[in-house]
Amino acid sequence: MKRESTFQSYQDLLVWQAGMTLAESCYLATARFPREEMFGLTSQIRRSAASIPANIAEGHGRENSGSFVQHLRISQGSLKELETHLILSRRVGLLAEADLQSLLGQCAELGKMLRSLIRSIQQKNSEK
Numbered sequence: 001m002k003r004e005s006t007f008q009s010y011q012d013l014l015v016w017q018a019g020m021t022l023a024e025s026c027y028l029a030t031a032r033f034p035r036e037e038m039f040g041l042t043s044q045i046r047r048s049a050a051s052i053p054a055n056i057a058e059g060h061g062r063e064n065s066g067s068f069v070q071h072l073r074i075s076q077g078s079l080k081e082l083e084t085h086l087i088l089s090r091r092v093g094l095l096a097e098a099d100l101q102s103l104l105g106q107c108a109e110l111g112k113m114l115r116s117l118i119r120s121i122q123q124k125n126s127e128k
Helices: 015-029 042-063 066-093 095-127
Strands: none
Touching: 015 042, 015 066, 015 095, 042 095, 066 095
16 A cells, blocks of 8 residues: 655655764764774664664655665664663763763654654555
8 A cells, every 4th residue: 555645855854863863962972972882882882772763764665665664663762772772881981871871862852753653554544
């Protein structure tokens, strides 16, 4: 079932924009991590953060609501993975508490947006 899109591009989606902002924030935060973490937590945080908007874009590009929801759920999983890496970074002293709270706040908002979009798509599909 092809979905109707009121957006010209995935870049118009507020959830994608929020994902990109979070990924950018994570890149900036990990730039201060020690060099020996480049292939450890730095890499894990950056990979999971970048995965969130990438999966939103990929799902939107499939032009199928079921596939879009599946990719939004993958983004949710990447978001939880990111939160875990951030919490671990704080626990091992790589991330300041204020930075952790700021990033987790962005994560929480993005999580709400993802859940809301998934519900909205599913509701539209059930009405058809």
